[in-house]
Amino acid sequence: MKAMKEMTSDEYREDIIRGELGPYILKASIAILQQSSNTLRYSIENVSNSTESFRKGVNTLNSIYATSKIKNLIQDGSCSYPSAERSCESGMAxxxxxxxxxxxxxxxxxxxxxxxxxxxxxxxxxxxxxxxxxxxxxxxxxxxxxxxxxxxxxxxxxxxxxxxxxxxxxxxTAVLSQDNHMYPLSLSENIGLGYVGHVDDASMISRAAELGGASSFISKLEKGIDTFLNPSLEQFAWNLQGKPDHPLSKELNSLEKTVDISGGERQRLVASRAFMRFNSGxxxxxxxxxxxxxxxxxxxxxxxxxxxxxxxxxxxxxxxxxxxxxxxxxxxxxxxxxxxxxxxxxxxxxxxxxxxxxxxxxxxxxxxxxxxx
Known part of the structure; x- marks a missing residue:
């Protein structure tokens, strides 16, 4: 094949006619088609994911507004508890x-x-x-x-x-049950919510964690009681694989990660929250x-x-x-x-x-x- 710089337009057409450039054009066309196909697929998946995310968001909003329309069938009273007429120092009858x-x-x-x-x-x-x-x-x-x-x-x-x-x-009343909820807060705050007025009292929270049996596994966590269970931060990286010394890799590693704890550890945290609540008297x-x-x-x-x-x-x-x-x-x-x-x-x-x-x-x-x- 002649050098491309020395070929005239007539010679190009002649080579194409002869089929010398045909395989190259075919390969280029296939590559362009494959790239276009991948782009189309990615776009469709992105639209589909966005639609699903939007649908879930709408359903969540609907459930929130629907909650406000639920009628509470339990009759609320007007008397305070404990009543002034009866002492409950020993507990509730x-x-x-x-x-x-x-x-x-x-x-x-x-x-x-x-x-x-x-x-x-x-x-x-x-x-x-x-x-x-x-x-x-x-x-x-x-x-x-x-x-x-x-x-x-x-x-x-x-x-x-x-x-x-x-x-x-x-x-x-304090209830300890299997139906428990963890909040996207630190372990300290999850326990401290048992007695909101003292959510920053480190010594009280530490004592509650000990009584609830949570101290043992909390001490093994890198950040201890300041560990966040579910930080509201979405993390992803692109083209950083195999580059641990890259500044962005170091920044990514320093971000809060979701901490996965077992069912037993969750129950210990809930129990610790209950012991924290007892401090209210x-x-x-x-x-x-x-x-x-x-x-x-x-x-x-x-x-x-x-x-x-x-x-x-x-x-x-x-x-x-x-x-x-x-x-x-x-x-x-x-x-x-x-x-x-x-x-x-x-x-x-x-x-x-x-x-x-x-x-x-x-x-x-x-x-x-x-x-x-």
Whole structure:
């Protein structure tokens, strides 16, 4: 082929006719087509992703506005809690009278609670046991006024619970459950939110973390208690692979990263937040509803022991499947089955009765014994 600089236009046309440049033009056309195809694909994917992101954003906004239109069916009262007429220094007195409850939209033929009556004195430590679906957690939701009963009465300190302001009752109640939430803040702030007025009190937060069992894993983090769980910062890099000494690589590495913690560590943080809340002095009722499902037996035992140690001035109710180590502290054990209270009493009296509680306890003890072997 002649040198391209020495070829005239006529010679170009002649070479094309002869087909000498044909393969090169074909290759160039294929490369251009492939590049155009990639660009088109990227553009379509970008539009699709943007549309999906926009759709999610609109749905989020719709849910926010829809929330404001939800009518609260729980009746709020006008009486303050604690009331001036009755002291609650020992804790909150709780009573259910012939309570029946059905969850909204429930398709089951049986109620979650059926004609439940029980009385819990101020300062008592109560353990509620029973099989899954027996109504244990539902009792907690009724007592903490997350729901009102379908029928029957709920009394707090001798007065119908509906007479009290719900905000006052919630300030006087602490709930530890599996339903927990972590905020896009530092670990210190996540714990400190338990007592907002002292969210900057490092010593109080440190003590709460220790009681909640979170200190051990927090100490292993690079930034300790100042670690952010979910920093609101999107990070990406382009053409920095294999360039650790590049200034932008160093800047990228210095940015906050999302910290992934286990379910058990989350539960320890939530427990620490509850211990922080106890510092307010307002908590008179503590409901502990399976908050340690992701903890090992030793961690759960230590958490429950720490809760028992700070029970002064509080009524405590525990709901847990591993209840054997709690029964010796319990003033009252309530055994549930199919939405009804089938037994109430102390560990000794219920074991002597050899009923539902004795069956559950023996199954648990047998399983523990077999595991230990």
């Amino acid at each position: 709780l009573e259910l009278k012939n309570v029946t409850f059905e969850y909204p939209g429930n398709k089951s033929t049986s109620s979650a609670l059926r004609d439940v009556s029980l009385s819990i004195k101020p300062g008592q430590l109560v353990v509620i046991v029973g099989e899954n679906g027996s109504g244990k957690s539902t009792i907690i939701k009724i007592l903490t006024r997350l729901y009102d009963p379908t029928s029957g009465e709920v009394h707090i300190d001798g007065m119908p619970s509906s007479h009290y302001r719900m905000a006052d009752l919630h300030h006087s 307002k908590v008179k009722f503590v409901a502990v509803d399976e908050p340690s499902s992701a903890l090992d037996a030793e961690g759960e035992l230590r958490l429950f022991q720490n809760l028992i140690d700070v029970r002064a001035g509080k009524t405590m109710i525990f709901v847990t499947h591993r209840f054997g180590h709690l029964t010796r502290y319990a003033d009252q054990i309530i055994c549930m089955k199919e939405g009804k209270v089938v037994e109430m009493g102390t560990h000794q009296s219920l074991m002597k009765a050899d009923g539902e509680y004795a069956k559950l306890y023996n199954i648990q003890a047998s399983a523990f014994s077999n595991t230990a072997q």
